[in-house]
Amino acid sequence: MFADLSGTEISHFYLYRRFMQSTIEKIKEIVTEAMNKEDIIVCSVSYEKENNYNFLKIVLDKVNGIDLDTIVEATNIINPLLDEYDLISEEYVLDISSKERG
Incomplete structure (x- = not known):
């Protein structure tokens, strides 16, 4: 996995990963x-990269049980909070879903 990376690049990778873990914990x-x-129960919060897009995934x-209207209400609460705290400087897609989503 790291065969083509220098020691400095590996160090930066781990620092970035550690920073993001701390950021995700704060967001949670x-x-x-x-x-x-x-x-509403927050089941998980994760930050993932898929096909050149960054996703902040929050499972509620x-x-x-939770219905779509509640997910929409939660999104209307969470989105402004994330904007206010502005903890992630990169562009990302906010993906809020229910635990039951398959």
């Missing part, structure tokens, strides 16, 4: 605090 804290007020659930 912010989102969880907001969603707790709505009785609720005790009795």
